[in-house]
Amino acid sequence: MSEPTYFVLAALLDGPLHGYGIIKRAGEQSGGRVRLAVGTLYGALDRLAGDGLVAVDREETVQGRPRRYYRLTEDGRLALAREAARMEQAARVVTARMAPGTAGA
Amino acid sequence: MSGTFTEGWYRLFLRAFPRAHREEYGAEILGTLMHDAPRRVPSLRETAGLVTAGFAARARAAAEGPAPWWADGTQLGLLTLALANLAYGVGDHASPWWLAASAMLVIALLRGWASAALPLALAVAFSTSRAMVFGAEATHWAPFFGPAYHDWISLAPYGLLAVGAVVLAAARPGRLRTRPWWWLAIPAAAFVLVYMPGVREYGTVWQLVRAGTEGVLLLAGVWATAVARSPRWALAAAVYVLPDMAYALLTGLPTSAQDAGYRLTLAGLLLVMTATAIRPAGRALNSSPG
Numbered sequence: 001m002s003e004p005t006y007f008v009l010a011a012l013l014d015g016p017l018h019g020y021g022i023i024k025r026a027g028e029q030s031g032g033r034v035r036l037a038v039g040t041l042y043g044a045l046d047r048l049a050g051d052g053l054v055a056v057d058r059e060e061t062v063q064g065r066p067r068r069y070y071r072l073t074e075d076g077r078l079a080l081a082r083e084a085a086r087m088e089q090a091a092r093v094v095t096a097r098m099a100p101g102t103a104g105a
Numbered sequence: 106m107s108g109t110f111t112e113g114w115y116r117l118f119l120r121a122f123p124r125a126h127r128e129e130y131g132a133e134i135l136g137t138l139m140h141d142a143p144r145r146v147p148s149l150r151e152t153a154g155l156v157t158a159g160f161a162a163r164a165r166a167a168a169e170g171p172a173p174w175w176a177d178g179t180q181l182g183l184l185t186l187a188l189a190n191l192a193y194g195v196g197d198h199a200s201p202w203w204l205a206a207s208a209m210l211v212i213a214l215l216r217g218w219a220s221a222a223l224p225l226a227l228a229v230a231f232s233t234s235r236a237m238v239f240g241a242e243a244t245h246w247a248p249f250f251g252p253a254y255h256d257w258i259s260l261a262p263y264g265l266l267a268v269g270a271v272v273l274a275a276a277r278p279g280r281l282r283t284r285p286w287w288w289l290a291i292p293a294a295a296f297v298l299v300y301m302p303g304v305r306e307y308g309t310v311w312q313l314v315r316a317g318t319e320g321v322l323l324l325a326g327v328w329a330t331a332v333a334r335s336p337r338w339a340l341a342a343a344v345y346v347l348p349d350m351a352y353a354l355l356t357g358l359p360t361s362a363q364d365a366g367y368r369l370t371l372a373g374l375l376l377v378m379t380a381t382a383i384r385p386a387g388r389a390l391n392s393s394p395g
Contacts, residue, residue, distance in 0.1 A: 019137040037154020038137045039122075042130045043162050065136035 001083045007034045008044055009053065009072060009080045016057035016069035019045070045070060053079055112139055114147040121159025123166045164329035167282070168337065172217075176278035178337035182344025183226070183269045184214040185322075186262050188288065189345075190229060192295035192315075194251055196306040203232075203251035208292070215288055217281030219273040226270035230263040258355050261348035269344065291318065316367055319345075323374035327381060336382040339375070346375045 001009075004026070011017060011025035019041055026034045036044075048054045053076035057069040072080070115138050119131055138151055170177060191207040199207075210229060213222035229251070235243040236253040237260065244253040254260050273281070294314060299306045323346075326338035353368050 019133060020140040037151050037158070038134055039151070039155035039158035042134050043158035046126065046130065046162070066132050067136060068133055
């Protein structure tokens with residue numbers, strides 16, 4: 001799973017969000033590393049919906065424009081948990097070998 | 106500049122996405138782009154995002170079409186050969202009969218009509234090879250025949266065109282893709298270059314436009330392959346590039362450093378495309394999750 005995909009899915013952990021909310025949340029939670037262009041986000045949402053990892057939660061109309069809220073599906077939650085565990089294990093390979101205080105030295 | 110201009114700008118670049126994607130997400134994408142107080146100036150970053158994501162979605166939609174990859178790649182490769190044949194027919198000031206047959210072959214391949222493409226491809230292969238099959242005097246047969254070639258290696262693209270058309274018609278691989286009409290910009294450009302004052306057919310401008318078009322299309326193929334991980338574009342590129350490479354290899358050394366550079370670039374792009382199709386998917390946002 002790519003880092004942007006990871007943060008798009010992670011943005012939905014606390015509940016459904018619309019596109020703009022996902023971009024904001026992914027940016028905040030990644031410390032500004034993931035800056036999604038709107039077109040890129042909707043390309044990714046289309047594929048994630050096709051893979052059954054996200055689904056449309058509800059749709060509303062704001063100032064005449066459609067606004068859909070996306071939520072994580074159970075499969076999406078599982079995929080995200082698996083990826084988090086994989087990265088945790090990968091991080092341990094390094095952190096376990098570094099004595100406290102030597103990081104960054 | 107106003108918000109209306111900005112929205113119109115984004116709406117224009119939204120057209121990079123396939124129609125189905127625009128219908129599903131278009132209004133929402135515009136809404137998200139205009140979410141903050143309407144911007145006075147469109148963002149270049151968002152514009153680039155629309156273009157790249159749009160073309161990526163197109164590449165993926167192409168790879169998920171009903172025809173198998175080999176049939177789609179063959180159809181596209183044959184289309185490029187037929188387009189080159191038509192463009193060179195224009196450059197050669199061939200008879201209207203020949204241009205009409207060449208144009209009909211392009212349209213049959215463009216629209217995915219395999220059974221219409223077959224007789225046309227066979228006729229084109231027959232006509233171009235008649236001097237080799239029936240002797241040099243066949244070159245001067247009736248005016249509806251086009252150019253005749255006098256060595257087998259020059260006939261490689263036409264042989265491939267005929268064999269490919271037979272494969273598509275005989276294998277009946279399912280519904281072939283209907284490709285957009287903008288491919289006809291290639292023969293249109295050939296007409297412009299042949300009849301524009303001050304430009305000579307097969308002169309420097311012609312060669313530059315040809316090499317530029319080939320380069321842009323092959324680069325687009327590399328990119329589409331990287332996005333959709335399908336070998337269809339590499340197959341199409343091989344159908345177009347390999348006959349020309351065979352010609353260059355069998356007829357001796359390149360005529361100039363420029364010629365060598367041109368051929369090496371085409372071969373390099375074909376190799377990159379093939380390697381990209383084989384290589385396992387990367388970890389970009391464009392790749393599938395999981």
